[in-house]
Amino acid sequence: MTSRRNFLQKISATAFALPFLPGTGSLTLPDFEEQAYQQGKVLRVAIMGLGSYGTRVAEALQACKRAKLVGAISGTPSKLKDWQTKYNIPAKNCYNYENFDQIKNNRDIDAVYVITPNALHRDQVIRVAKAGKHAICEKPMAINAKEGQEMVDACRQANVKLLVGYRLHFEPNTLEIIRMRKAGELGKVLFFQGLSGFRIGDPNQWRLKKELAGGGSMMDIGIYSINGARYMIGEEPTWVTAQETKTDPVKFKEGVDETIQFQLGFPSGAVASCLSTYSMNNLDRFFLNGDKGYAELFPATGYGPIKGRTHKGELTGPHTTHQTVQMDEMAAIIFDNKQPVVPVDGLEGLKDLKIIDAIFQAVKTGRKVDVKI
Incomplete structure (x- = not known):
């Protein structure tokens, strides 16, 4: 499979070689980027909760082959600003806890990794599912089985995956x-x-x-x-x-x-x-x-x-960084329906x-x- 980098290089070269063909319209780099993601099936992830473990996952994603950090969700504006700079995240892919339902209209994001306090998982995962995005949730998935069942049901109804961070x-x-x-x-x-x-x-x-x-x-x-x-x-x-x-x-x-x-x-x-x-x-x-x-x-x-x-x-x-392996494997589960030895759903x-x-x-x-x- 053509790598994401090679794909971008080839398609960019084509764009520069044919800049004035009639009827071609203008294509920007983000358009090419989106095509590259689709070509390579890279899982585009937004992290919700930018604390110590969220940061660990963000760092691990830098080494992933099939997953990429593209968004951030936090209640702290200064953290969002720092992550935009550190991880080259566009401002349009950053949200707070009040407005993150708007990811429904953001084609750059495939999945949201919820890394917040346990009691918040249920409501946040259900909102992610209703926005049509795959949900990855840190463990424990919820604070009791009743809430966990509601999360499973919501993701099933929305036809999105619900995965748990069992690295x-x-x-x-x-x-x-x-x-x-x-x-x-x-x-x-x-x-x-x-x-x-x-x-x-x-x-x-x-x-x-x-x-x-x-x-x-x-x-x-x-x-x-x-x-x-x-x-x-x-x-x-x-x-x-x-x-x-x-x-x-x-x-x-x-x-x-x-x-x-x-x-x-x-x-x-x-x-x-x-x-x-x-x-x-x-x-x-x-x-x-x-x-x-x-x-x-x-x-x-x-x-x-x-x-x-x-x-x-x-x-x-x-030994490979657990979160790097986990995120690449989760991309395979979401895109290829791969069945791991031990489930993480x-x-x-x-x-x-x-x-x-x-x-x-x-x-x-x-x-x-x-x-x-």
Whole structure:
């Protein structure tokens, strides 16, 4: 396939060579740019939420082959101005939270990546869908399964894709363990352990406000162990139990969990034991045990490199910036209907939300809670 750069060079040369042909009309560089995007099927992305992770995604997009940063959405005018300069974003592709519905009329934007506080995801994704744009949403997709279902329904009704930022679903060492498990190299899977946590800093940040985060550590870091248990074991849980520990009720107010231990049961008889916390460091480990072998990732979910080993030796998959791989893969999903090894669609995000709902219910009741995926 002709590269975007070569395509632009060739079509620009043609334009200069034939500037005065009668009836040709005038074509500007943006017209050529648009044709080049269509030719190369480059996913043109606007990022909503220009904080630290939004910036990380923007930087990763610079190395993408099939995705490009073309727009920005923020409630802070100074950030929009800075991004226009830094990433060469046209002013017409910049919006605030009040007027971003106008992207409906902007042909330069294919998809919006929502990277805002959790409680805002539902309304923002639904607005993106109604504007006719594909939606990519950071995890957790919403603050509960009810909201997640509404997002899935809205995107389906608008005939647009809803994808979730599960970057680890494309990570080589993670995928190698999944391959080994599917090939039977671990034997019958018996047990998974997921440890996800760190000591959170600024007590005034949005992640510690229930009205914005929808919870505490579980919504931020614990979801990695939930998702990891599912793709490592290769099944959906049928029950959960959970216990909460809170040592600092001032920092971790009502509805904001500090530490939750939770257990999952699976149809095959495999079980998972997991920890989600905002009060301990050095916790980023997955361990999968079968009757013929084992696999371990440590670190398992950080920005990389992800490291690990199995009973056969060290895992040596290459490290590429996760968000760069993720965005290129999402372009393939949207344009080519590519089916990833582990899904990253809205239904995948909804499954995690159903489990989170069940964990919170188990904490509240002290009982085993059935999970219906």
